[in-house]
Amino acid sequence: MPQLLLELFSEEIPARMQSDAARDLERMARERLTAAGLGPEGLRTFAGPRRLTLVVDGLPAAQADRSEERKGPRVGAPDAAIEGFLRSTGVDRADLVERDGVFFAALARTGRRTAEIVAEMVPEIVRAFPWPKSMKWGTGQVRWVRPLQRILCVFDGQIVPFEIEGLASGDVAEGHRFMGSKRPFAARDFDAYAKGLADNFVVLDVAERKRRILDGAQRLAKAKNLALVEDEGLLDEVAGLAEWPVPLLGDMDDAFLDLPAEVIRTSMRTHQKYFALRNPLGEGLAPHFIAVANIEANDGGAAIAAGNARVLSARLNDARFFWDEDRKIPLADRLERLKGVTFHAKLGTMYERVERIEALARELAPLVGADPGVAAEAARLCKADLATGMVGEFPELQGVMGGYYAREEGLGDEIADAIRDHYKPQGPSDVVPASPATLAVALADKLDTLTSFFGIDEKPTGSRDPFALRRAALGVIRVVLAANLRIAFAKRFGKAGVDDLLPFFVDRLKVLLRDQGERHDLVDAVFALGDDDLVRIVARVDALSAFLAGEDGANLLAGYKRASNILRAEEKKGPLPDGPVGRLENAPPEETALINVLASAGPRIEADLAKEDFTAAMRALAALRSPVDAFFEHVLVNDPDAATRDNRLRLLIQVRDLMGRVADFSQVAG
């Protein structure tokens, strides 16, 4: 079946936009081809520094012919109406068909040629393409991410002719900017295109570019007995910056190794997009780097590596300047500067924020076993590095630099660690700090963020979360769980905490538990109890999950469902009986057995719940399983005698309520 090949060749496309562009091109082509009834078999797209490519296999040469009937005016309608219908359909009056007093025109629609459809589709896609930022160039009005230089569009071995503002489609592509023949080549199908690119030093597929970079970098590292510091984000980026990626090893003056490793790595990464190398055994960085060039140079890359090394030296000299200057001023003396830094227009300065964090950290310290004075001092200094030169240059080193500077000042490891790590945990996979002082500051920082922004009604909505409040809440949850911290929201945050903040935490906790593989119905079953203590909630979910995984749990759940179904059905007929369960004469043994087991399990469960031993409570609940099963097997709830029936309903209510003390089993699926 025929193939479509499209290449949109432009000036350099920003690396960060390439993968989305490939996805968007695929989606837009698929939607349009499918809408035209050309259900494609296979669609592939490629994105690189200068080109977006689409290959569609298995397209028909044309749409299928279709016949359709169009409804016209009623028979006897005014002539003008009938004339109009004939004009719009192009059918002769004699060919109209009458049915049920209405004229119909039979239209035979010849399927359009696929090439025609493609010729309309491509300009549409170009004009509607969702680049995050686009531009005009020259005298034109078309927008693209950078000037569009050439369009190759071939269907079934033939050029699909169209123009976009004077830029005509053709069958010509070109290779690498500096390598290869530097002359355009013709390609009438994907194989010829791919070969032409390969011959002219272009690696079309980003996965292949990444593989070459990684393999090459690892080979270079190994040859020096070093290990590559892998960096997925950086790999993605550099794979979007080279059509013919060539990793090169560069040297760094080892005098720079006394700079913090994070500074060296960040400088390499942000400014220069280099990979760092480290000693395979130790932690320390090695005085080398890997740069990824876009060319195989005549001299094997010696000049490029040397040039890059000089640039890195200049960058690290700048970093050293900040490192030396920053250490001349103690962190405490930088606090004054924070008075001039706005945290948020409605929330005052960074200095005011630090004062709040400090007070909160002092208050939380005893809860996490930290010394209040130490926690408060760490909190007071935790944002001071925002006023340093290094963090001004590399904002992502906030915290890290504060930690270094605190250590250099001799403030001690506890305070230095707390400053360094108080932004943690930053996401679901980031580690939770272990030191008590760090926990106090980390919690205070995040809780201040949350209560401040909730206080000015800046809550996340949908996908919008500009102040990363969800991440802050997740951080609090992870610290609370890791440290087994008991914070009753109602008590700590008052009504606002219960109304706003608690549901927000609960939602985050649900997401976290679900991500950890807990069934969301179990999570719901526990949340339905209305607890506001995160540690207790999680313990209960864990116990419930274990209980239901066992045979007793699963069977008891079935019994619960049966009981509540009966109760629900009876409730529709009238109010359920209340009052205690009686021991009726002639009660079947199964009824008595259930009454007995409830009488003994009830207090035990209450005692276990009071101790927050949910596993024990579940075990006590398991005692209900066989009496409940036996009861349903041998006893008819709807006894003709009303007193007997009411008593049995009261018994079922008791089963439901006792189980409900442990979790809301009505929320559990199954």
Add this chain to the structure above:
Amino acid sequence: MTSRTPLSFQDIILALHAYWSRQGCVIVQPYDVEVGAGTLHPMTVLRALGPKPWRVAYVQPSRRPADARYGENPNRLQHYYQYQVMLKPNPPDMQALYLGSLEAIGVDLALHDVRFVEDDWENPTVGAWGLGWEVWCDGMEISQYTYFQQVGGLDVDPVAGELTYGLERLAMYVQGVENIFDLAFNDPQSPDFKTYGDVFLENEREFSAFDFEAANVDMLKRQFEDMEREVPRLLAARGRQGQPLVLPAYDHVLKASHLFNLMDARGAIAVAERQSYIGRIRDLCKACAEAWLALEGENAAAGA
């Protein structure tokens, strides 16, 4: 860099002049008002507006008082040179023309790694922005390449392509020098060889002291306010052909902008005031841009 002797600082400028002259550019001289960047030269900022084609290249001394380092930092100056090219409308082969200019100053494109790395340019004080790249040579940023989209807050049509070469940095690269002041200003074989330091070190020392210590803030502030008042007055005045005095008005915008930079370097502008100052300059610039565009439109209509 290459097998032949690297070009001196001034020979790089001459080579760029010769190259861009061949591409049809008008080679003009530096503007005689202090500016922070070559873009601000009216031959770029104002000529980017309106329908008339325009190709221009020039060297522009750029003053950045806050970058003053008393001549003690090997990479930073308060006064340095930018080489500026604007091609309007941008020709389709502008990237190739740019690469040709690198070859013209001795960069061997088979030996070095030249890359176009996303970097969108904006200058909020003149309400200008565009999309483009910083151009890297072996990891070193040697030029800024921008397709203007707006100037003075107004859309540009046609679009101008703008190139800015940081001349000192480029020369350091070409000559393989680690310290700006060691650059060969003229040919080392010449009878009176001079380094960049011979020519400019004293300037850096004196102007750094001026920028950070001696500049008279009260006077700067007064002058800023004078300049600010002059701009609307000049735009309201009329020349012999009935036109507003846009070019003189724009000179006063440039002066206001430099006065702001001086006050900023002296630490005389509070964080909260900064945005307001930038906004005031942008408004002045926008008024000039609008007046210029109106004038260009009239001239075009009159076939001038």
